[in-house]
Amino acid sequence: MDDLYRDFILEHYKRPRNFGELEPHDLEAHEYNPLCGDEIGVQIKVADGKIADLRFNGHGCAISQAAASIATEELIGMDVEEAAKLDADWMLALLGIDISATRRKCALLLLKALRHAITGDGSWPVGATD
Ligand code: FES
Numbered sequence: 001m002d003d004l005y006r007d008f009i010l011e012h013y014k015r016p017r018n019f020g021e022l023e024p025h026d027l028e029a030h031e032y033n034p035l036c037g038d039e040i041g042v043q044i045k046v047a048d049g050k051i052a053d054l055r056f057n058g059h060g061c062a063i064s065q066a067a068a069s070i071a072t073e074e075l076i077g078m079d080v081e082e083a084a085k086l087d088a089d090w091m092l093a094l095l096g097i098d099i100s101a102t103r104r105k106c107a108l109l110l111l112k113a114l115r116h117a118i119t120g121d122g123s124w125p126v127g128a129t130d
Helices: 003-014 062-075 080-084 088-095 101-119
Strands: 027-032 039-047 050-059
Touching: 003 062, 027 101, 039 101, 050 062, 050 080, 062 088, 062 101, 080 101, 088 101
Parallel strands: none
Antiparallel strands: 027 039, 039 050
């Protein structure tokens, strides 16, 4: 992994943005990665059809936690319906590194929880692989 991107990922892993609980919230969901048992929960406050605020919590590998932290910075302010349709390409582009097929679900765990919270559908985002 390129040093610059590794530092970017590690920095988010060590100091995750928007981590914790959000009270009150309008939507929430909790998901886990069946491959490893790592977990991410998300709580969302909605206003005027947009994500007004959001927090995530849980535990997992550096990729899952850093991806969640990085994603939350983009998600706050986004249209809720648009956020529910985000796919693997969106997340991987934000991460900016090559993620092997076996680690893809690490990177997509936050999106899975987000989509579950918004739509009730806890399936993996488009582009996830086994
Ligand atoms: Fe569990 Fe990455 S190893 S989410």
